[in-house]
Amino acid sequence: MIQIIALIIKEFRAVWRDKATRSLLFIPPIIQLLIFSFAVTLEVKNITLAVFNQDSGKDSYELIQRFEGSPQFSNIIYLDREEQIKDIMDERKALLILNFPSDFSRKIRRGDTATVQAILDGRRSNSSLVVLGYVNEIANGYGTEVQPIPNVPGIDDIVLARNWFNENLEYTWYTVACLVGILALITALSLSSLTIAREREMGTFEQILVSPLTPTKILIGKLLPAVLIAMANAAGIFLFAIFLFKVPFQGSLLLLIGSMFVFLLSVIGVGLFISSLSTTQQQAVLGTFCFMSPTMTLSGFGTPVENIPMWVQYVAELFPLKHFLIVVKGLFLKDMPAADVWTNTWPNLLIAFVTVSVSIWLFRRRME
Numbered sequence: 001m002i003q004i005i006a007l008i009i010k011e012f013r014a015v016w017r018d019k020a021t022r023s024l025l026f027i028p029p030i031i032q033l034l035i036f037s038f039a040v041t042l043e044v045k046n047i048t049l050a051v052f053n054q055d056s057g058k059d060s061y062e063l064i065q066r067f068e069g070s071p072q073f074s075n076i077i078y079l080d081r082e083e084q085i086k087d088i089m090d091e092r093k094a095l096l097i098l099n100f101p102s103d104f105s106r107k108i109r110r111g112d113t114a115t116v117q118a119i120l121d122g123r124r125s126n127s128s129l130v131v132l133g134y135v136n137e138i139a140n141g142y143g144t145e146v147q148p149i150p151n152v153p154g155i156d157d158i159v160l161a162r163n164w165f166n167e168n169l170e171y172t173w174y175t176v177a178c179l180v181g182i183l184a185l186i187t188a189l190s191l192s193s194l195t196i197a198r199e200r201e202m203g204t205f206e207q208i209l210v211s212p213l214t215p216t217k218i219l220i221g222k223l224l225p226a227v228l229i230a231m232a233n234a235a236g237i238f239l240f241a242i243f244l245f246k247v248p249f250q251g252s253l254l255l256l257i258g259s260m261f262v263f264l265l266s267v268i269g270v271g272l273f274i275s276s277l278s279t280t281q282q283q284a285v286l287g288t289f290c291f292m293s294p295t296m297t298l299s300g301f302g303t304p305v306e307n308i309p310m311w312v313q314y315v316a317e318l319f320p321l322k323h324f325l326i327v328v329k330g331l332f333l334k335d336m337p338a339a340d341v342w343t344n345t346w347p348n349l350l351i352a353f354v355t356v357s358v359s360i361w362l363f364r365r366r367m368e
Contacts, residue, residue, distance in 0.1 A: 004217050004220055004221050004224075006221075008221050008224055008225050010221075012225055029183045029186070029187060029233055029236075029237060030236070030237075030240070032179075032183055032186075033176070033179055033183060033237055033240055033241075036175065036179055037172055037175055037176050037179065037245060038172075043130075043171055044072065044127045044130040044131055044134075045071075045072055045074070046072075046074040046075075047072055047073045047074065047075075047095050047096060047131060047134075048073075048074065048075045048076075048077065048093065048094045048095060048096075049067055049073045049075070049076050049077070049094060049095075049096050049097075049098065050076070050077040050078075050079055050084075050085075050088045050093070050094035050096070050097040050098070051064055051067075051076060051077070051078055051079065051097070051098050051100070052079040052082060052084070052085060052097065052098070052099045052100070053078070053098075053100045054099075054100055054101055054102040054104075055100045055101065055102055055103070055104040055105050055106075056102075056105075057104065057105020057106065057108075057109075058105055059104060059105040059108045059109075059114070059146065060100045060104045060105055060116075062142065063116070063138075063139065063142050064076075064098075066138050066141070066142055067098070067138060070134065070138060072131075072134050073134075077093065077094055079097075082099075085097055085099070085119065089119065089121060092121065092123075094121075095120065095121050095124060095127060095128065095131055096118060096119070096120055096121075096128075096131050096135065097118070097119040097120075098116055098117070098118055098119075098135075099116065099117035099118075099119060100116050101115070101116070101117075104116060108146055116139065118132065118135050120132060164334075165333040165334045166333060172245050172247065173247050173248070173332070173333060174329070174333075176241045176245045176247050177241065177247060177328055177329050177332040177333065178301050178325055178328065178329065179237065179241075180234060180237050180238055180241060180328055180332075181234075181260075181263065181321060181324045181325050181328045182296075182299075182301065182321065183233070183234070183237050184230050184231075184233060184234035184237065184260065184263075184264060185263075185264075185267050185295070185320075185321055186292075187229070187230045187233045187234075188226055188227070188230035188264045188267045188268050188271065189267055189268075189270065189271045189288055189291070189292070190271075190288065191225075191226040191229060191230065191268075191271065192222070192223070192226045192267070192268040192269075192270075192271025192272050192274075192275060193270075193271040193272075193274040193275045193278070193284045193285075193287060193288045194275065194281055194284050194285075195222045195226070195271075195272070195275055196222065196272070196275040196276055196278070196363075197275050197278040197279065197280060197281045197283065197284040198281055200278075200279055200280070216360055218363070219272060219356070219359060219360055219363055222272065223265075223268055223269075223272065223356070226264075226268045226271070227261065227264050227265060227268060230264045230267075230268070231257075231260065231261065231264060234260055234264075238256075241332075247332060248332070248333070249331070249332055250331070250332065250333060250334055250335045251330065251331030251332065251334070251335045251336050252331065252335075252338070255327075255331060255336070255338060255341045256327070256328070256331050258341075258345070259324065259327045259328075259331075259341055259344075259345045259348075260324070260328075262345050262348045262349050262352060263320055263321075263323070263324040263327075263345075263348050265348075265349075265352040265356070266320040266348040266349070266351040266352035266355060267320055267321075269351070269352050269354075269355030269356040269359060270291060270320075270351075270355050271288070272355070272356065272359040272363075273355050273358055273359045273362065274287035274288060274291065276359050276362045276363045277362065294315075294319065295319045295320075295321050296321075298312070298315065298316035298319055298322060299316075299319065299321040299322045299325055300316075300322055300325055300326075301321075301325060305322065317347065318351070320347075320348045320351050320352075323344045323345070323347050323348050324344070324348060326344045327341050327344050327345060330344075
C-alpha cells in the first residue's frame with residue numbers, strides 16, 4: 001500500500017509540475033462548458049425567411065406580419081421575381097421561402113381553401129422539419145381566425161399541454177446536465193491514455209520497471225490519480241451547472257458521486273488500455289480520438305439511441321457514456337430512484353472490470 005501511495009504522489013507531482021498539462025486539465029473544460037452550453041442547442045432560432053408574395057390582398061400581408069412578429073424569425077427578405085427563389089436557396093441566404101399565389105386572399109374571402117408554398121432547405125433536414133412545424137402552427141392559427149368552424153372548439157381548448165421535469169423546455173437544462181458527463185469523460189480519458197505513453201516517450205518507464213512494483217500496482221497507482229482529478233473536475237462543472245446556469249438538481253448527490261466514480265473508472269480503464277497499446281503520445285491521442293467519435297455518436301446526446309438501428313443499439317451498450325448520461329439526466333431533472341441508477345450503473349461496473357483487467361494483462365505482457 002505504501003508503494004501505491006508513493007506512486008500516486010508521484011503522478012500528482014508529475015501532473016502539477018507540468019504547466020501545460022496543469023492548464024489543460026482545468027481551463028479547457030470550463031471554456032468548453034461555457035461555449036457548449038450556449039452553442040449546443042436543440043432549438044432553431046434566428047431564422048431568415050424569404051417571401052415571394054404574388055398576392056396584393058390583405059390576408060397575405062396579415063400572415064406575413066405573423067411570421068415577422070414571431071420570435072423564431074429574425075430577418076425577412078422580400079423577393080421581387082420568382083427567379084430569385086433559386087438564388088436565395090442556392091446561396092443559403094434563407095432556410096425558408098414562402099411563395100404566396102396571386103389568388104391567396106381571394107380564396108380566403110370566398111371561404112375556399114387557400115394554400116401557400118413553403119420551400120425549405122433540405123441540406124439542413126432537421127432544422128427544416130422544426131421550421132415546418134413553426135410554419136404550420138402560425139398558418140393554422142391564422143386560418144382558424146379567418147375561417148372558424150361554428151360550434152367546434154379550437155385546438156387550444158381541447159389540448160392542454162404540460163411539460164414534466166422541464167416545464168419551460170429550457171434546453172440548457174438538458175445540455176449542461178449532459179456536459180457534466182461529457183467533459184468529465186474527456187478529462188479522464190486524456191489523463192489515462194497519455195500516462196504510460198508519456199512515461200515511455202520521456203524515458204522514465206524503465207525506471208518504473210526496475211522499481212519493486214508489480215504491473216498491477218503500477219496501473220492502480222496511475223488509475224487512482226486520474227479518477228481523483230477527473231472527479232474534482234466534474235465537481236467543478238457540477239457547481240457551475242447549479243450556480244451559474246441555474247440547472248435544478250432533484251436527485252441524490254451520493255448516487256451521482258457513486259455513479260460518476262464507476263463511470264470514470266470504466267473510462268480510465270479504456271484510457272489505460274489505449275495507453276498500454278501505444279508507444280508514443282501521438283498514438284495515444286489518435287487512439288483517444290478513435291474512441292471518442294463513436295462514444296459521442298452513440299451516447300444519446302445528439303440523437304436518441306432509440307432512433308438508430310437495433311444492432312447499433314447493442315453496440316452502444318459497450319460505451320460508458322451512454323449509460324451515465326441516463327443517470328445524470330435522471331438525477332438532475334427528476335429524482336431518479338436508486339434502483340434505476342443501479343440499473344444504468346452496473347454496465348459501467350462491468351466495463352470497468354473488463355477494461356482494467358485487460359489493461360493489466362496487456363501491461364504485464366508488454367513488460368515481459
